[in-house]
Structure formats: structure tokens, C-alpha cells
Amino acid sequence: MKKRSLMCLILALSLLVCACAAPVEEGEERDSNYLYVYNYGTYIDPDVIDMFEEETGLTVVYDVFDTNEEMYPVISSGSVKYDVVCASEYTVEKLWKNGYLSEINLDNVPNFKYVNDICRQFAEQFDPGNKYSVPYNWGTVGILYNSRMIEEGEITKWSDLWKEEYFDEIMMMDSLRDIYVAPLCMLGYSINTTSEAEMREATDLLIKQKELVYSYKTDAIRDFLLNESAAIGQIYSGEALYCQEDDEDMVYVVPEEGSNIWFDCWVIPKNAQSQKNAELWIDFMLRPEIGFMTYEYVGYSTPNSATEEMIKEEYPEEIDNQALFPDQELVDNCEIFHFLGADVDRMYNNFWKELKAY
Numbered sequence: 386m387k388k389r390s391l392m393c394l395i396l397a398l399s400l401l402v403c404a405c406a407a408p409v410e411e412g413e414e415r416d417s418n419y420l421y422v423y424n425y426g427t428y429i430d431p432d433v434i435d436m437f438e439e440e441t442g443l444t445v446v447y448d449v450f451d452t453n454e455e456m457y458p459v460i461s462s463g464s465v466k467y468d469v470v471c472a473s474e475y476t477v478e479k480l481w482k483n484g485y486l487s488e489i490n491l492d493n494v495p496n497f498k499y500v501n502d503i504c505r506q507f508a509e510q511f512d513p514g515n516k517y518s519v520p521y522n523w524g525t526v527g528i529l530y531n532s533r534m535i536e537e538g539e540i541t542k543w544s545d546l547w548k549e550e551y552f553d554e555i556m557m558m559d560s561l562r563d564i565y566v567a568p569l570c571m572l573g574y575s576i577n578t579t580s581e582a583e584m585r586e587a588t589d590l591l592i593k594q595k596e597l598v599y600s601y602k603t604d605a606i607r608d609f610l611l612n613e614s615a616a617i618g619q620i621y622s623g624e625a626l627y628c629q630e631d632d633e634d635m636v637y638v639v640p641e642e643g644s645n646i647w648f649d650c651w652v653i654p655k656n657a658q659s660q661k662n663a664e665l666w667i668d669f670m671l672r673p674e675i676g677f678m679t680y681e682y683v684g685y686s687t688p689n690s691a692t693e694e695m696i697k698e699e700y701p702e703e704i705d706n707q708a709l710f711p712d713q714e715l716v717d718n719c720e721i722f723h724f725l726g727a728d729v730d731r732m733y734n735n736f737w738k739e740l741k742a743y
Contacts, residue, residue: 420662421446423456423467425649427604428522430682437669443662452560461485466656469663474648475562477518478511479724486517487653493664494519496671504688507648507721518650519667520688522679524622525646525711525719526558526566527639529607531632534616543567543640546619547590552597556609556618559601561737562722563645564591567619570642577723581732588736592743610635621647622708623685629708630684637708639715646711646719648688686710 420437426449434445448467450456453476459465460480472480480486491497497519504520512518530540534554539545546555546567558564562576568587569576578584599615606618607628620628625637651670653663669675676692677699686709687693693710696703703709711719725733 417659417662418442419444419446420469420659420666421448421467421657422469422666423448423450423459424471425449426451428471428649428683430678433670433675433678436675437666440669441662441665443665454561460654463656466658467654468657468659469666470652470654471521471649472518472652473722474507474511474650475722475724477650477652480652480654481512481517482724485655487655487657487660488516489519489653489667490660490664491515493661494668494671496668499671499673499676499689499691501688501690501693503716504648507646508650510721511648511723512650518652519671521649521651521670522623522683522685523646523648523688524685524708525639525715526563526619526621526644527625527637527708528617529610529620529625529628529635529637530617531610531613532634532636534613537636540617540636540638541641543571543642545640546617547571547594547597549597551617553599554616555594555598556606556615556620557591557594557598557601558603558606558619560603561733563603564601564619564740565733566645567591567640570640570644573642576645576720577725579725579729579732584732584736588740591740595743621685622711623683626684626706626708629706637706639707639711639719643718643720646716646721648721649685 420443422445434447438445453473456470456472457476457479460470461483500520504523505515508515508518508520528540528546565587566576568590569578571590572586574583600609602609604624606620607624609615610618611628611631622637628635629637651667653660657663671689673689673691673695676687676689677695680687680692680696707715
């Protein structure tokens with residue numbers, strides 16, 4: 386089968402994490418034969434880790450987190466040392482601007498040559514010169530709906546998620562930056578706004594929408610849509626693809642008002658014990674065949690041009706899927722998230738707390 390089940394992945398990762406050594410805390414010495422990796426949960430094929438260990442002789446200690454906001458204080462405090470971390474674009478920007486990352490020596494990452502033009506172009510916006518990060522996966526934020534429950538073609542805009550006819554059928558992301566994509570784009574504002582007045586308007590829209598929303602989740606949105614607990618939801622493109630493979634009546638759209646295009650990247654913390662081992666990992670992950678394994682297991686768009694050709698050859702029916710291969714017009718209508726500074730972060734968090742408490 387093209388994708389393994391989520392439960393198999395969770396089980397495999399659970400066994401993997403349990404089998405590994407505990408992360409090393411500040412002041413402790415570590416064995417140079419270990420590589421300490423910090424990544425999102427359910428975001429790698431365990432076979433890839435096995436292959437890396439067999440080839441390099443290193444033992445991978447693999448820990449997981451749920452959100453960038455959970456990961457950032459762990460890295461910034463230096464309380465636990467990791468050699469390589471997966472971070473989204475705005476957190477990459479925040480980490481390097483605050484001095485928590487080491488520059489990556491691309492001479493030790495020759496497979497960087499496979500990173501495609503779209504990823505290089507957008508990476509310049511959050512990591513000028515590609516000094517601190519190397520792309521791992523990327524995608525968009527959009528809307529997924531069940532065409533058995535909502536007529537195909539009816540959903541084209543973020544504003545459709547505010548229609549009263551979809552009362553108790555709507556899922557929204559339980560994630561600060563992601564959920565604000567919808568109202569900010571509806572209002573014609575940047576998803577990186579620093580305006581308190583604009584955030585006030587966006588928050589008021591989300592509060593107004595609350596009575597229509599069935600539930601707020603993030604990755605679990607796909608499960609609610611697949612079991613028809615809800616008909617429509619805000620979702621990441623990779624989660625949408627997962628749903629489409631299980632149910633051909635699922636339709637994914639990137640709304641006309643625009644959206645977020647996101648990039649998850651490998652970075653090396655300043656306090657990493659072995660930059661050499663970290664760069665070995667990053668280069669390994671950029672191999673076309675490893676990229677293909679990652680695509681088959683995780684389901685997000687690849688930054689690897691050679692892997693993309695492999696996908697087109699193996700799965701030609703997916704070439705026209707905008708969740709995987711968005712065209713230039715769609716990409717040009719999207720923004721990446723930026724780190725907006727501590728004061729703006731506090732402002733966003735205050736509005737988020739208000740929304741959650743309402």
C-alpha cells in the first residue's frame with residue numbers, strides 16, 4: 386500500500402522512542418556515537434532511521450513535539466541538547482535571529498543541490514542565503530470538504546467557513562498562527578500583520594464563527610472529516626491528501642483570498658554536540674530515494690526536485706493535485722509566516738487567549 390496506517394506509524398514511533406536513550410541535559414557529556422533528533426510527532430518513516438543507523442553506525446535518539454511553540458523554549462533554554470531539529474519557517478527565523486542556531490556548512494550537504502526553486506525562493510524570505518536551514522517538507526493551508534455532503538464546487542473561499550448552512554459541520558485549526566490565516570485573508574490583510582486593529586477585526590470574526598464550529602483540532606481534523614462527524618474543515622495540504630487517498634469524494638481547495646504556504650526545515654542548534662553528525666543526517670534526508678520514502682509515509686510535498694520526478698513517474702495521477710503540486714499562480718497568492726518580534730507575539734497571544742476563553 387502507498388501509505389501505511391497512522392496507527393502503525395504511532396506504534397512504530399512509540400517503540401522507537403522507548404528504545405532510545407534519554408535526551409542529554411545541559412552540562413552532561415554525550416557519546417559521539419549518538420545523534421539526537423527533535424521532530425514533530427508522526428513525521429518520519431522509522432525505516433529511514435534504521436537505514437541511517439545502519440549506514441553511519443550512529444544511534445539515533447528521536448524525541449517528538451506537537452507544535453513549534455512547544456519546541457521553541459526547549460531549544461532556546463538549552464536545557465536539553467539536540468543535534469538536529471525540525472522547525473517551521475517562522476520559528477527558524479525566530480531561532481536564528483535570537484542566536485540559537487549554527488550555520489549549516491553546505492559543503493557537507495552536497496544533496497542540497499536537489500532543493501527545488503520554489504523552496505529556495507521562499508527560504509530566502511525567512512533564512513537569507515540558506516545559512517541556517519534545509520527544507521524537509523512543505524505545503525499549504527486550505528479547506529477540505531466532503532462532496533457527498535457539500536456539492537462539489539460550492540467551496541472556494543475562506544468566507545464559506547462562516548456560512549450558517551454549515552452549522553455544526555465546520556472544523557477549525559486549534560493553532561494560533563494557522564487559525565488566523567482564514568479571517569486575515571478574508572479581510573484582505575497580511576497573515577503577518579502587526580496591526581492591533583486588524584487582529585481585533587480578525588478575532589471578532591473568529592468569535593462570531595464559534596457558534597457554527599463543531600470542534601477545534603489540528604491533525605485530528607482529518608479523522609473527523611473521514612468519519613463524517615463534520616463536512617468541512619481548515620486543514621494542511623498533506624492531511625488533505627491522506628483523506629483523499631482514503632475517500633475519493635474529499636475535495637481540497639486553497640481559497641481565492643489567499644493562504645499560508647509553509648516550510649518545515651532541519652536546523653542545527655547552537656549547543657549541538659556534533660555538527661558533523663547533524664549534517665550527515667540532513668544530507669541523508671535529502672537523498673532522492675529517502676525523499677520518496679518520506680513522501681510515501683508522510684504525504685506532504687517534497688522540496689526535492691529529483692524526488693518530485695520519482696513521484697510523477699510512480700503516481701502520475703497526482704500531478705494535477707494542487708495539494709501536492711500547486712501551480713505558480715496559487716503559490717504567488719500565498720504568504721509564509723514570519724517571526725514578528727516579541728511584542729507582536731504577545732499581542733497575538735493575548736487575542737488567542739481571548740478567543741479560547743470566549
